Amino acid sequence: MSSIHVFRENAPGALVRASQDHAEIAAILRDVGVRFEAWEASFSFTPSATAEEILAAYREPIETLCREGGYPSVDVARLSPAPNDPSSAEKARAARGKFLEEHTHDEDEVRFFVHGAGVFYLRLAGQVLAVRCERGDLISVPAGTRHWFDMGTQPDFCAIRFFGTPAGWIGNFTGDEIARRFPDADTLERGAPW
Ligand SMILES: CSCCC(=O)/C(O)=C/O
Ligand SMILES: [Fe+2]
Numbered sequence: 001m002s003s004i005h006v007f008r009e010n011a012p013g014a015l016v017r018a019s020q021d022h023a024e025i026a027a028i029l030r031d032v033g034v035r036f037e038a039w040e041a042s043f044s045f046t047p048s049a050t051a052e053e054i055l056a057a058y059r060e061p062i063e064t065l066c067r068e069g070g071y072p073s074v075d076v077a078r079l080s081p082a083p084n085d086p087s088s089a090e091k092a093r094a095a096r097g098k099f100l101e102e103h104t105h106d107e108d109e110v111r112f113f114v115h116g117a118g119v120f121y122l123r124l125a126g127q128v129l130a131v132r133c134e135r136g137d138l139i140s141v142p143a144g145t146r147h148w149f150d151m152g153t154q155p156d157f158c159a160i161r162f163f164g165t166p167a168g169w170i171g172n173f174t175g176d177e178i179a180r181r182f183p184d185a186d187t188l189e190r191g192a193p194w
Protein backbone atom coordinates (compact mmCIF):
# COMPACT_ATOMS: atom_id res chain seq x y z
CA MET A 1 0.00 0.00 0.00
CA SER A 2 1.29 3.49 -0.84
CA SER A 3 2.20 5.54 2.22
CA ILE A 4 3.87 8.66 3.50
CA HIS A 5 5.83 9.25 6.69
CA VAL A 6 6.84 12.83 7.44
CA PHE A 7 9.76 13.57 9.76
CA ARG A 8 11.45 16.77 10.76
CA GLU A 9 14.80 16.90 9.00
CA ASN A 10 16.66 17.28 12.29
CA ALA A 11 14.58 14.75 14.30
CA PRO A 12 14.67 11.41 12.45
CA GLY A 13 13.02 9.51 15.34
CA ALA A 14 9.98 11.78 15.65
CA LEU A 15 7.17 11.14 13.24
CA VAL A 16 5.24 14.32 12.38
CA ARG A 17 2.57 12.73 10.22
CA ALA A 18 1.78 9.50 8.38
CA SER A 19 -0.90 8.38 5.95
CA GLN A 20 -1.88 5.49 3.70
CA ASP A 21 -4.67 7.42 2.05
CA HIS A 22 -3.74 8.11 -1.58
CA ALA A 23 -5.61 11.43 -1.79
CA GLU A 24 -4.09 12.62 1.48
CA ILE A 25 -0.59 11.58 0.39
CA ALA A 26 -1.10 13.47 -2.88
CA ALA A 27 -2.30 16.57 -0.99
CA ILE A 28 0.68 16.53 1.40
CA LEU A 29 3.03 16.22 -1.55
CA ARG A 30 1.22 18.85 -3.62
CA ASP A 31 1.89 21.33 -0.79
CA VAL A 32 5.63 20.84 -1.32
CA GLY A 33 5.47 20.87 -5.11
CA VAL A 34 5.57 17.12 -5.72
CA ARG A 35 3.14 15.43 -8.14
CA PHE A 36 1.73 12.09 -6.97
CA GLU A 37 -0.99 10.30 -8.88
CA ALA A 38 -2.61 6.88 -9.19
CA TRP A 39 -2.30 5.61 -12.75
CA GLU A 40 -3.60 2.38 -14.21
CA ALA A 41 -0.93 -0.33 -14.28
CA SER A 42 -2.71 -3.10 -16.13
CA PHE A 43 0.25 -5.04 -17.56
CA SER A 44 0.72 -8.39 -15.77
CA PHE A 45 4.37 -7.99 -14.93
CA THR A 46 6.60 -11.03 -14.75
CA PRO A 47 10.36 -10.91 -14.03
CA SER A 48 10.96 -12.33 -17.51
CA ALA A 49 9.15 -9.45 -19.27
CA THR A 50 11.63 -7.45 -21.33
CA ALA A 51 11.99 -3.67 -21.05
CA GLU A 52 10.67 -3.42 -24.63
CA GLU A 53 7.52 -5.36 -23.69
CA ILE A 54 6.96 -3.18 -20.63
CA LEU A 55 7.43 0.05 -22.59
CA ALA A 56 5.14 -1.25 -25.36
CA ALA A 57 2.43 -2.12 -22.81
CA TYR A 58 2.40 1.49 -21.55
CA ARG A 59 3.04 3.18 -24.92
CA GLU A 60 0.00 5.49 -24.75
CA PRO A 61 0.50 7.01 -21.27
CA ILE A 62 4.25 7.20 -21.89
CA GLU A 63 3.77 9.12 -25.12
CA THR A 64 1.28 11.48 -23.50
CA LEU A 65 3.57 12.24 -20.56
CA CYS A 66 6.63 12.65 -22.80
CA ARG A 67 4.70 15.11 -24.96
CA GLU A 68 3.40 17.08 -21.96
CA GLY A 69 6.71 17.16 -20.11
CA GLY A 70 9.02 17.34 -23.12
CA TYR A 71 10.89 14.17 -22.12
CA PRO A 72 13.02 12.83 -24.96
CA SER A 73 13.89 9.53 -23.31
CA VAL A 74 12.56 6.84 -21.00
CA ASP A 75 14.02 3.69 -19.54
CA VAL A 76 13.02 0.87 -17.22
CA ALA A 77 14.61 0.54 -13.78
CA ARG A 78 13.93 -2.80 -12.17
CA LEU A 79 15.09 -5.38 -9.73
CA SER A 80 13.35 -8.59 -8.74
CA PRO A 81 14.43 -11.68 -6.85
CA ALA A 82 16.55 -13.97 -9.06
CA PRO A 83 16.88 -17.24 -7.11
CA ASN A 84 18.91 -18.87 -9.88
CA ASP A 85 21.50 -16.10 -10.08
CA PRO A 86 24.17 -16.60 -7.38
CA SER A 87 25.31 -12.99 -7.76
CA SER A 88 21.82 -11.49 -7.40
CA ALA A 89 22.19 -10.66 -3.69
CA GLU A 90 25.42 -8.76 -4.35
CA LYS A 91 23.85 -6.94 -7.33
CA ALA A 92 20.87 -5.95 -5.17
CA ARG A 93 23.15 -4.68 -2.39
CA ALA A 94 25.14 -2.57 -4.85
CA ALA A 95 22.03 -1.13 -6.54
CA ARG A 96 20.45 -0.36 -3.19
CA GLY A 97 23.64 1.26 -1.90
CA LYS A 98 23.90 3.61 -4.87
CA PHE A 99 20.40 5.04 -4.51
CA LEU A 100 20.65 5.25 -0.71
CA GLU A 101 23.16 8.05 -1.17
CA GLU A 102 21.48 11.44 -1.07
CA HIS A 103 21.51 13.09 -4.48
CA THR A 104 19.79 15.62 -6.72
CA HIS A 105 19.02 15.77 -10.41
CA ASP A 106 19.13 18.81 -12.69
CA GLU A 107 15.72 17.72 -14.00
CA ASP A 108 12.47 16.55 -12.42
CA GLU A 109 12.54 12.94 -11.21
CA VAL A 110 9.54 11.36 -12.92
CA ARG A 111 8.83 7.71 -12.19
CA PHE A 112 5.86 5.43 -12.92
CA PHE A 113 5.83 2.24 -10.84
CA VAL A 114 4.47 -0.66 -12.86
CA HIS A 115 5.43 -3.38 -10.37
CA GLY A 116 6.43 -3.75 -6.74
CA ALA A 117 7.41 -0.86 -4.50
CA GLY A 118 10.18 1.37 -3.20
CA VAL A 119 10.50 4.38 -0.91
CA PHE A 120 11.59 7.87 -1.96
CA TYR A 121 12.89 10.09 0.84
CA LEU A 122 12.46 13.74 -0.11
CA ARG A 123 14.25 16.44 1.86
CA LEU A 124 12.02 19.46 1.48
CA ALA A 125 10.96 22.44 3.57
CA GLY A 126 12.87 21.32 6.69
CA GLN A 127 11.26 17.88 6.53
CA VAL A 128 12.02 14.43 5.22
CA LEU A 129 9.00 12.91 3.48
CA ALA A 130 9.29 9.14 3.01
CA VAL A 131 6.95 8.21 0.16
CA ARG A 132 6.33 4.53 -0.47
CA CYS A 133 5.45 4.21 -4.15
CA GLU A 134 3.58 1.11 -5.25
CA ARG A 135 2.45 -0.32 -8.57
CA GLY A 136 0.35 2.35 -10.33
CA ASP A 137 1.96 5.35 -8.62
CA LEU A 138 3.34 8.20 -10.68
CA ILE A 139 5.66 10.56 -8.83
CA SER A 140 7.34 13.71 -10.10
CA VAL A 141 9.88 15.37 -7.81
CA PRO A 142 11.12 18.87 -8.73
CA ALA A 143 14.64 19.27 -10.11
CA GLY A 144 17.21 20.05 -7.43
CA THR A 145 15.32 18.30 -4.60
CA ARG A 146 17.67 16.45 -2.27
CA HIS A 147 16.47 12.86 -2.01
CA TRP A 148 17.39 9.19 -1.78
CA PHE A 149 15.59 5.97 -2.67
CA ASP A 150 15.37 2.72 -0.72
CA MET A 151 14.39 -0.44 -2.58
CA GLY A 152 14.73 -2.45 0.65
CA THR A 153 16.81 -5.50 1.45
CA GLN A 154 14.70 -7.71 -0.86
CA PRO A 155 14.22 -5.42 -3.88
CA ASP A 156 11.22 -6.10 -6.09
CA PHE A 157 10.14 -3.19 -8.25
CA CYS A 158 9.89 -2.00 -11.82
CA ALA A 159 9.57 1.69 -12.67
CA ILE A 160 9.48 3.57 -15.95
CA ARG A 161 11.76 6.61 -15.74
CA PHE A 162 11.24 9.75 -17.80
CA PHE A 163 14.27 11.89 -18.61
CA GLY A 164 14.68 15.47 -19.82
CA THR A 165 17.84 14.62 -21.76
CA PRO A 166 18.77 11.68 -23.98
CA ALA A 167 21.66 11.00 -21.58
CA GLY A 168 19.28 9.38 -19.08
CA TRP A 169 20.03 9.06 -15.37
CA ILE A 170 22.49 11.63 -14.00
CA GLY A 171 22.73 12.10 -10.22
CA ASN A 172 24.63 14.76 -8.29
CA PHE A 173 25.61 13.11 -5.00
CA THR A 174 25.62 15.49 -2.02
CA GLY A 175 27.95 13.39 0.16
CA ASP A 176 25.58 13.89 3.11
CA GLU A 177 25.01 10.67 5.08
CA ILE A 178 21.50 11.72 6.15
CA ALA A 179 19.95 8.46 4.91
CA ARG A 180 21.76 6.52 7.67
CA ARG A 181 19.85 8.53 10.30
CA PHE A 182 16.31 7.76 9.10
CA PRO A 183 14.28 4.53 9.33
CA ASP A 184 14.94 2.55 6.15
CA ALA A 185 12.25 1.06 3.90
CA ASP A 186 12.14 -2.29 5.72
CA THR A 187 11.84 -0.54 9.08
CA LEU A 188 9.01 1.71 7.87
CA GLU A 189 7.21 -1.37 6.54
CA ARG A 190 7.44 -3.05 9.97
CA GLY A 191 5.87 0.08 11.51
CA ALA A 192 6.59 2.25 14.54
CA PRO A 193 8.17 2.25 17.06
CA TRP A 194 11.56 2.62 15.43
C1 LIG B 1 12.55 4.04 -8.77
S1 LIG B 1 13.58 4.40 -10.13
C2 LIG B 1 15.23 4.03 -9.59
C3 LIG B 1 15.78 5.04 -8.69
C4 LIG B 1 16.13 6.33 -9.37
O1 LIG B 1 16.16 6.42 -10.57
C5 LIG B 1 16.45 7.47 -8.58
O2 LIG B 1 16.90 8.56 -9.17
C6 LIG B 1 16.29 7.50 -7.24
O3 LIG B 1 16.47 8.63 -6.61
FE1 LIG C 1 17.00 10.18 -7.87
Ligand code: NI
Nearest residue numbers: 080115116156
Ligand atom coordinates in the same frame (compact mmCIF):
# COMPACT_ATOMS: atom_id res chain seq x y z
NI1 NI D 1 7.46 -9.36 -7.87
